[in-house]
Amino acid sequence: MTQSNQKYNILIVDDTPENLRLLAMSLVSEGYSVRVAPNGYMAINMAKDKTPDIIILDIDMPTMNGYEVADHLKANDSFREVPIIFLSAFQDTHAKIKAFNHGAVDYASKPFAVEELLARIATHLELYELRQTLDRNNRSLNLTLHDKEEEIFSAQISTIVALAKLAESRxxxxxxxxxxxxxxxxxxxxxxxxxxxxxxxxDEQFVDMIYHVSALHDIGKVGIADAILRKPGKLTEEEFETMKMHPMIGFKTLNTVLKSYPNNKMVRMGSDIAKSHHEKWNGSGYPEGIKGENIPLSARIVAIADVYDALRATRPYKTPFSHEQAVSMILEGSEKHFDPRLIDIFEHIHSEFDRVWVDITLKKYHDALKQPDEQGRAKGVTHHHAN
Incomplete structure (x- = not known):
C-alpha cells in the first residue's frame, strides 16, 4: 500500500460487477480511496457528491453509455478538468479516437493488464496534480506585482520540466x-x-521560451502503452496509428490549461509544439496534415531538432547515424519534411549541433562515472586487493 495515494479519490464506472470488483480491489490495495458505480446515472450523482480526482469509465453500458457520461460531466465546470480513462473491449483505432474526442486522456482495452492500468492511473494522477500546480501559478501571475514575476516564471519552468521528464522517462x-x-x-x-x-x-522572448517549452514536444506519449512505446522491433500498422495519437494527447493536455489562460505564451507555444512537431512542410505529416506556414514556427523548429537527435541516438530498433549522415538526411528533407528557410540556417550551423550533442552526451557519462555505486566505489573503476 502506498500511503501517498490515500489523498486520491477514484471513481470506477462499469456495468460488469466482476470488473468493478477486480479493479476496485487492485486500487484499494495501492492505497487509493475508491468508489464504484454500475451505471452512468449513479456515476454522475456520485461525482456531484464528491468530485473525483480521476474517473475510470466503461464505454459499452446500457441506457447511458460512457461517451454520454463523459459529455455530461465535461459540460459541468466542476468536472471539466477531471481526467477520464476509458475502459472498453473495443480494439479498433476509430473507437480510441472517438474516446479522445469525448474528453478522454487515455484509453485501455479489455481485457486489461492490472499492472499497466495501475501505472497509467498513477501517471495521469500525477499529470493532473501538475496541471493544477500550473493553474495555481497562472492565477498567481495575474495577482502578483512585477517583483513576483520572476519567481512565478521559475515555477512554471519547473512544472514544464517535471511534465516533460515524466513523459521522457518511459x-x-x-x-x-x-x-x-x-x-x-x-x-x-x-x-x-x-x-x-x-x-x-x-523575438528574444521566443528564443528564451523555446529552450524550455520544446521539452513538451512528446508529452502526449504518457498516453501510449509501454508495449508500443518501448517495443524493440518495428511497429505494426495499427501500433503506429496508436503512436500517432501522441501529438493530440499532448495538445489536449496542454490545451486544458490554455483555455483557462489564453494569454500564457509558454503554454500556447507548448500546445503548438506538442500538436504540430510531426507535421511536414509538404503536408504529408500528422495529426492534421497541415503544411507550409500553417505549421507554427515553434513546431517547425522543434521538428528539425527532434529529427536530428533521433537520428544520432541509439535505440533498441536502430543503430545511431553519424553527424554527417544525419545532416545529409535532414538537408534532403528540405521543402518536403522541413521549412527550407530553416534548413538554410541549419546548413550553416550544423557543426554547432554536433558540438552540443557531444558536450551534453559526454557530460552525462562523465558525471555518471563520478557517482559512487552502492559499495562506495566510483563507477567504472576497479579496485584490486593487495597481495
Missing part, C-alpha cells in the same frame, strides 16, 4: 533527449532572430 533511458532538443531548438531560433527576417514572428 521512452528515453538516457534522459538527454529533451536537453539536447532544447539546445538545438534555441540555437536555430537564436540564429533566425539574428537574421532579422521580418517574415518570421520571433
Amino acid at each position: 521512452d528515453d533511458d538516457t534522459g538527454l533527449h529533451i536537453d539536447r532538443v532544447g539546445n538545438f531548438s534555441q540555437l536555430l531560433a537564436k540564429t533566425l532572430l539574428s537574421k532579422q527576417d521580418k517574415r518570421f514572428d520571433i
